[in-house]
Amino acid sequence: xxxxxxxxxxxxxFTGAEIFVKCLEAAGVENIFGYPGGAVLHIYDELFKxxxxxxxxxxxxxxxxxxxxxxxxxxxxxxxxxxxxxPGATNSITGIADAYMDSVPIxxxxxxxxxxxxxxxxxxxxxxxxITRPCVKHNFMxxxxxxxxxxxxxxxxxxxxxxxxxxxxxxxxxxxxxxxxFDYPKSVSMRSxxxxxxxxxxxxxxIIEAIKKSNKPIIYAGGGVINSNASxxxxxxxxxSKFPVTNTLMGLGCYPGxxxxxxxxxxxxxxxxxxxxxxxxxxxxxxxxRFDDRITGRLDKFSPGAKIIHxxxxxxxxxxxxxxxxxxxxxxxxxxxxxxxKIKKDSVNIPNIDxxxxxxxxxxxxxxxxxxxxxxxxxxxxxxxxLYKVTKGEAFVTSDVGQxxxxxxxxxxxxxxxxxxxxxxxxxxGFGLPSAMGVQFANPGSLVCCVTGEASIQMCIxxxxxxxxxxxxxxxxxxxxxxxxxxxQWQEFFYKGRYAMSYMDALPDFxxxxxxxxxxxxxxxxxxxxxxxxxxxxxxxxxxxxxxxxTDQDENVYPMIATGKAHNEMIxx
Amino acid sequence: xxxxxxxxxxxxxxxxxRVANLFSARNYNIESLSVAPSEDSSSSRMTxxxxxxxxxxxxxxxQLDKLIDVISVTDITSEDHLEREIVLISLKSEDFGQSKLxxxxxxxxxxxxxxxxxxELVDSPNNINKILDEFEDLAFSVVRSGAVGIxxxxxxx
Numbered sequence: 001x002x003x004x005x006x007x008x009x010x011x012x013x014f015t016g017a018e019i020f021v022k023c024l025e026a027a028g029v030e031n032i033f034g035y036p037g038g039a040v041l042h043i044y045d046e047l048f049k050x051x052x053x054x055x056x057x058x059x060x061x062x063x064x065x066x067x068x069x070x071x072x073x074x075x076x077x078x079x080x081x082x083x084x085x086x087p088g089a090t091n092s093i094t095g096i097a098d099a100y101m102d103s104v105p106i107x108x109x110x111x112x113x114x115x116x117x118x119x120x121x122x123x124x125x126x127x128x129x130x131i132t133r134p135c136v137k138h139n140f141m142x143x144x145x146x147x148x149x150x151x152x153x154x155x156x157x158x159x160x161x162x163x164x165x166x167x168x169x170x171x172x173x174x175x176x177x178x179x180x181x182f183d184y185p186k187s188v189s190m191r192s193x194x195x196x197x198x199x200x201x202x203x204x205x206x207i208i209e210a211i212k213k214s215n216k217p218i219i220y221a222g223g224g225v226i227n228s229n230a231s232x233x234x235x236x237x238x239x240x241s242k243f244p245v246t247n248t249l250m251g252l253g254c255y256p257g258x259x260x261x262x263x264x265x266x267x268x269x270x271x272x273x274x275x276x277x278x279x280x281x282x283x284x285x286x287x288x289x290r291f292d293d294r295i296t297g298r299l300d301k302f303s304p305g306a307k308i309i310h311x312x313x314x315x316x317x318x319x320x321x322x323x324x325x326x327x328x329x330x331x332x333x334x335x336x337x338x339x340x341x342k343i344k345k346d347s348v349n350i351p352n353i354d355x356x357x358x359x360x361x362x363x364x365x366x367x368x369x370x371x372x373x374x375x376x377x378x379x380x381x382x383x384x385x386x387l388y389k390v391t392k393g394e395a396f397v398t399s400d401v402g403q404x405x406x407x408x409x410x411x412x413x414x415x416x417x418x419x420x421x422x423x424x425x426x427x428x429x430g431f432g433l434p435s436a437m438g439v440q441f442a443n444p445g446s447l448v449c450c451v452t453g454e455a456s457i458q459m460c461i462x463x464x465x466x467x468x469x470x471x472x473x474x475x476x477x478x479x480x481x482x483x484x485x486x487x488x489q490w491q492e493f494f495y496k497g498r499y500a501m502s503y504m505d506a507l508p509d510f511x512x513x514x515x516x517x518x519x520x521x522x523x524x525x526x527x528x529x530x531x532x533x534x535x536x537x538x539x540x541x542x543x544x545x546x547x548x549x550x551t552d553q554d555e556n557v558y559p560m561i562a563t564g565k566a567h568n569e570m571i572x573x
Numbered sequence: 574x575x576x577x578x579x580x581x582x583x584x585x586x587x588x589x590x591r592v593a594n595l596f597s598a599r600n601y602n603i604e605s606l607s608v609a610p611s612e613d614s615s616s617s618r619m620t621x622x623x624x625x626x627x628x629x630x631x632x633x634x635x636q637l638d639k640l641i642d643v644i645s646v647t648d649i650t651s652e653d654h655l656e657r658e659i660v661l662i663s664l665k666s667e668d669f670g671q672s673k674l675x676x677x678x679x680x681x682x683x684x685x686x687x688x689x690x691x692x693e694l695v696d697s698p699n700n701i702n703k704i705l706d707e708f709e710d711l712a713f714s715v716v717r718s719g720a721v722g723i724x725x726x727x728x729x730x
Contacts, residue, residue, distance in 0.1 A: 130590070134598050316635035
């Protein structure tokens with residue numbers, strides 16, 4: 001403590017709720033997503049009295065967290081959430097777990113019952129710190145108003161440093177009444193947490209030696225490149241080396257999607273060329289990726305002949321699923337900068353890989369993401385393709401989870417990072433619409449599209465109300481095949497077509513539903529109307545437009561690597 | 574293989590459950606865990622006995638280190654270290670009298686009024702297992718502290 005509290009006048013004292021809001025201001029927080037309730041009423045009263053921190057009222061706490069995630073993912077800033085105790089906290093868990101899986105920097109403030117009631121099964125009491133412990137980077141309960149500013153400072157520091165992640169701060173109601181002076185720490189240091197890792201030069205040498213010896217290299221880049229803001233460095237490295245680049249679902253946009261060195265997404269629904277190249281490569285340079293099971297497929301048949309270099313900020317990601325031959329822990333941006341500097345300084349001779357490119361170009365000829373659009377029924381892929389064309393690849397696109405998500409990942413070519421916002425690790429349906437709200441708040445004036453399905457959209461449909469309240473002109477592209485498409489696909493492949501509970505019976509009229517919320521709804525059933533409807537939606541600049549595309553019920557996502565199969569065992573059609 | 578891991582962590586509420594939670598959430602084995610304040614009251618030292626192949630142990634150490642409250646993690650298994658555990662054994666005086674352990678100078682005996690004795694022994698977990706084998710066929714109850722370990726060369730590790 002820099003000052004002695006006793007030396008201060010009464011007028012320097014603030015309530016915990018006042019200190020809380022001052023801390024948000026001091027932390028530079030512009031927007032918070034939340035929902036009021038008993039335990040946080042003192043805080044809401046203080047928010048009401050000021051203008052610096054803008055509070056956005058969602059309609060369900062899950063929506064608040066996904067919105068904060070969309071805000072964070074599209075801007076790099078920390079997303080902030082404020083919810084009440086009990087159900088406010090439990091409703092936010094899906095979003096917190098999602099942020100944990102996808103390394104999204106958010107701070108979630110939860111109200112808590114008064115400290116004298118904790119453990120008494122009080123009204124709206126849950127053990128928030130206990131419940132969230134397994135799905136947060138860290139969490140705190142503030143038990144003394146003196147700790148408020150310091151804890152909030154730490155929360156923001158932890159959330160958005162190192163490998164980013166969610167931090168929960170639980171605040172009992174009486175703490176927001178107690179008085180103390182306000183002193184927001186300028187810096188924070190923790191003996192148990194130091195995310196600043198020095199790049200080991202010897203490891204850079206090892207990477208260069210491996211590059212010199214490679215004939216069939218591939219760069220496998222994930223979301224860590226985006227979190228580290230290292231797209232430029234990655235692109236420069238790829239251009240200097242002329243190596244092929246593949247992206248994970250979370251990495252899309254970290255390398256230009258329409259570049260000829262880009263071999264598309266890899267993994268379960270990745271391209272033929274990406275997966276074959278991963279299987280046959282002799283050098284894999286994994287950057288900010290974690291060898292997730294949807295990426296690797298069968299582990300013992302994963303890239304049998306490859307030397308594996310793994311660059312990641314999280315030591316526990318290295319050799320967790322796949323043993324790395326050369327592991328380098330640290331910030332991807334710093335490491336790539338060192339690598340580039342060394343390559344230039346030593347004029348490293350990068351091997352000619354023309355014959356490798358010939359092999360890759362042969363695989364490319366399969367055109368594994370292709371589909372045939374007829375005149376009658378709309379193919380879902382066609383809608384994504386048209387969206388890409390009409391928006392010129394410049395939109396922010398969020399998605400929910402399932403087939404539509406894969407089709408966007410395959411067909412919308414993201415050329416910039418932080419444009420593609422989806423739920424990868426947790427795979428949380430309901431993510432698309434609220435995350436689009438967060439993206440719109442972080443990028444006012446930009447075009448934000450939410451590609452979804454009739455099943456996913458209903459999981460957070462209530463947020464249409466939030467969109468009305470704040471005038472968010474999101475364009476919702478609903479690929480409506482009357483099925484939980486990905487569930488249906490698995491049931492077709494692996495359960496002999498027994499479509500248990502995957503048919504979406506009793507769907508609402510989405511046009512009327514949208515209109516009842518004060519937005520514009522359209523229903524499109526013919527391929528010839530797809531492009532014009534998207535153009536029309538985009539022309540309604542100030543309006544949220546919901547386009548309900550009635551699509552082919554039987555379409556599957558190809559290619560597919562079934563669980564337990566290797567990269568070279570894809571189902572192509 | 575059996576490993577003994579020493580963890581220095583912040584003496585904060587919830588720190589213990591973060592560690593315990595990690596082991597259950599990630600399906601790691603845990604043979605014993607003991608924790609108490611270290612030489613500095615703001616931190617605690619925990620000794621965890623676990624088992625697993627090299628890859629699993631590597632992950633356990635990395636995952637422990639990743640916890641924000643954890644200051645340092647050391648696998649002292651392969652280092653020159655001292656490992657001790659305390660055991661309390663309650664059994665009938667008569668049974669103890671007939672056992673091979675009578676006369677073992679390392680065992681401290683607490684005679685009770687009710688014809689029972691409590692044996693107190695500090696030894697390596699391995700030796701304690703051997704001693705407990707002696708009572709295999711008898712009625713007895715046992716309380717073990719779990720192992721604690723310390724590196725012999727480095728101060729405070």
